[in-house]
Amino acid sequence: MTQAAVVEKAKSATKFAHQAEKLSLTSQNNEDGQEDGSTAVQAKFITPIDNVIETADGQRLPGVPPMEALKFNELKDQVVEQVESSESSSGNRSADQYREHQHDIEERAAGDENGLTEHSSRSKKGKLDTTVPPSRTHPLFPPLPLYGPPSVLRNWQCTAFRISSFFLSLAFLMVIVLGSAFTYIPIFARNLFKRLTFRDPGASRPFFKEEKKRSEARRQAEKLWKRQKKRRKSNSESAIGGEERRGGSNEDYTPTEGGPDPVICDVSYYARRVGLDVETYRVQTEDGFIITLWHLYNPLEYTPASPSAREPATPELFTPEQLSNSKTNGCCAQQFKDGQRRYPVLLIHGLLQSAGAYCTNDDSSLAFYLHKSGYDVWLGNNRCGFTPEHAVLSYSDPRMWAWNIRAFGVLDLPALVSRVLAETGFEKLGLVCHSQGTTETFVALAKDQRPDLGKRISVFCALAPAAYAGPLIGKMYFKFMRIISPGMFRIFFGIHAFIPFMMSMHRLLPGKIYGMLGYRVFSFLFNWTDTRWERDLRDRMFQFAPVYVSAESMRWWLGRECFAKQKCILATREEGRKEEDEDANDNEDPEEESEETEQARKAMKSDDLLNQTNNKAYAKGNTAWYDERAPKMAFWVCGSDDLVDGKRLLARFRRGREPHVEVVHAKVIEEYEHLDVLWAIDAIEQVGCEVREVLWRTAEEDARKVCRVPRGCEGVWTEG
Secondary structure (H helix, E strand, O other): OOHHHHHHHHHHHHHHHHHHHHHOOOOOOOOOOOOOOOOEEEEEEOOOOOEEEEEOOOOEEOOOOHHHHHHHHHHHHHHHHHHHHOOOOOOOHHHHHHHHHHHHHHHHHHOOOOOOOOOOOOOOOOOHHHOOOOOOOOOOOOOOOOOOOOOHHHHHHHHHHHHHHHHHHHHHHHHHHHHHHHHHHHHHHHHHHHHHOOOOOOOOOOOHHHHHHHHHHHHHHHHHHHHHHHHOHHHHHHHHHHHHHHOOOOOOOOOOOOOOOOOOOOHHHHHHOOOOEEEEEEEEOOOOEEEEEEEEEOOOOOOOOOHHHHOOOOOOOOOHHHHHHHHHHOHHHHHOOOOOEOOEEEEEOOOOOOHHHHHOOHHHOHHHHHHHHOOEEEEEOOOOEOOOOEOOOOOOOHHHHOOOHHHHHHHHHHHHHHHHHHHHOOOOEEEEEEOHHHHHHHHHHOOOOOHHHHHHEEEEEEEOOOOEEOHHHHOHHHHHHHHOOHHHHHHHHOOOEOOOHHHHHHHHOOHHHHHHHHHHHHHHHHOOOOOOEOHHHHHHHHHHOOOEOEHHHHHHHHOOOOHHHHOEOOOOHHHHHHHHHHHHHHOOOHHHOOHHHHHHHHHOOHHHHHHHHHHHHHHHHHOOOOOOOOOEEEEEEEOOOOOEOHHHHHHHHHOOOOOOOOEEEEEEEOOOOOOHHHHEOOHHHHHHHHHHHHHHHOOOHHHHHHEOOOOOOOOOOOOO
């Protein structure tokens, strides 16, 4: 080897070492003894933009800006090629390490035809590690900050951000609380006046009589529970179950909890009140986050999986081994025979919520309703939630919080879908999402994100779909977050969790007080009311919000660069205006057509007219967000929703902007606000019954053959 080659090899190795140190878990000169296993050795691209960092010990770290990941992979390839071409001894440990790792990567790529990486653009060698990012970053998804391994300087910077954000974000929160208090003064005065004049303030509510009826039934059930518990403690479950069944519970479900509602943040407790229970699975995402997945079950027919079986599995998704073993080793697949199996349904929550939002209305909760109809219901929670957890990162590490909505869709959602299918043994599932849950799904299914996920979903049911912004985005406090620069946003709200003081209050305050405050603040922020909710359950509804989310995630929603500016999740304002102008021209009233234009159109040959029509259709389809891999979709839009504009989304599909998407159901409920699709007293009649039917109608024929027919779906026709 020449001296020049030796120098070049040394330079490449040095550059690679520096780049690896930037992306590793700990610094190379760290004295905690972890430098070997924590060293970054691979940047694996999940999509052309999203990547995860693999370390030498097989752990995963969150992704970095695409160009940094590409630079790291290119430097690694240079080092490996130089080592392989040199005359060094064959026992060189570095070369062996990189060759072995590269062989593992190639094997995964070769066997990934059942996975979700088909869409990733690859080099001529077809290796995932050499995926080339696009030449420019999408304006809706700018690069996230790159935080290196811990160091004295970085730790001081993080501390400075945490101190500044604690005081400034707390001041911002106090302004919101005071605003909500001032706006409540007129409401309080009006209600007080009605009470002083011997009138019920709630008499004008649309479901006033139904609320009274349910409240009385709940009080009677509480009395029965107490009486039976005192009289027959040894047989309380069966006795109380019989009494409550006469109060309206399903005869196949025996409640194991009762009495006055303690108002707590516990999904399993509220499930037991209606004769169900919950087992918690811990799921690892491809970038190392540990997220929770709740499984609803009937204790009379199902035995929960062992704790070890519910622990995180490999971060690899949809591997051939997982798909083949799920039919025999999955917890649900083992316990139900063909003909009695339940079709799996995954529910995803909205912004600042957990999946517990689907479980707050007793038997009128969507999750409980679907389970008692005959579905196998799983409740998915996005990263961090109530307990932030990562395989190797700590809460204080800023890399733990360097993510936004893309991570929910590209990483969290596929991990949840993969685990549900692995446990149930099905090839597809039904997906039901609310608000931000629809956003992450819309992002994930897009043709330039993870469109192959659509192969795993029989139907996507979107409740209050959040694709376009509503008028609420123009409120003063949202404008403030939009006008400040990204740097100032981080000074105000930090680089870790978004206003973590809210979660501290959640833990410290009694449930009823926290529920009351939560409703007032969120009602002021998002301009919704409890007009159609069962008011006695309102405090319970807000026990499952807020949860931990990253400051970067809120900056994506409300900052100056992304959703708040573009008013859309997958298109810029300019693209949206252009599409609207084209649609407006296509929808011109024929009666207003000039005589010359009408004569010219009539004189046009049929072939020319057909070509013109096809060209218009192609132009619309060319700007489509989805391709033929998208699943069937169904929409329930809230007509009085100020937070998002669901009607505009329906118009996009109606005008042919998404020619590859089959919309199997679309409904606008004019009187509904954003949360009414979950919590309105008539939500089961307006939404739940239709969701139940759509899920069954769109299920695959092979799945229907081995599943029990959901109650109420006996006469439902199925999709061909």
